[in-house]
Amino acid sequence: AQKITQTQPGMFVQEKEAVTLDCTYDTSDPSYGLFWYKQPSSGEMIFLIYQGSYDQQNATEGRYSLNFQKARKSANLVISASQLGDSAMYFCAMRGTTGNQFYFGTGTSLTVIP
């Protein structure tokens, strides 16, 4: 069974500081992808970053980086230099090779404080 767990319902961070959003996963697929999405208050789902299970290096996209620890089955999102516009809901997701569904966590609400 595939499962994504996000244990932080809400997080606060000071503007310009870095923040880590936690994500752990469980899968029996030998190959899989891990994703992070941002959902601002306007409601759209925005793709942020992707990590493949066989990638040797952690993924980075601008201020976003993914701290991938395969042995611990964790895929934490790190946002550096937080901005007010980063205030949003963040979802971790996983896609395996069995069925190709995307499985989502319950999300973390991030609030950036000026």
Next chain:
Amino acid sequence: DAGITQSPRHKVTETGTPVTLRCHQTENHRYMYWYRQDPGHGLRLIHYSYGVKDTDKGEVSDGYSVSRSKTEDFLLTLESATSSQTSVYFCAISKTGQGLTEAFFGQGTRLTVV
């Protein structure tokens, strides 16, 4: 931006009536998904499609049916709407899988069943 259009964007319907939501893509992607989003649950998969007339159930498929007669259209039908189906519904699309490609989402449909 990925070409995905959901219609309608908002709908209020009465208990017991059938409702059909439409997802239209212009990307020619193979995979299409329907999710519902509810507070505290993240996004949960209702049904998905891996080709024309090829569909399968997700984790919360009871009370829903889908059809895909063309690559570009994926319809979600609530056979007899209930108040528990009040939710925000998202359509997503993705290229061929192997865990390597992200999903792109439509704008969402807010459905209220009264």
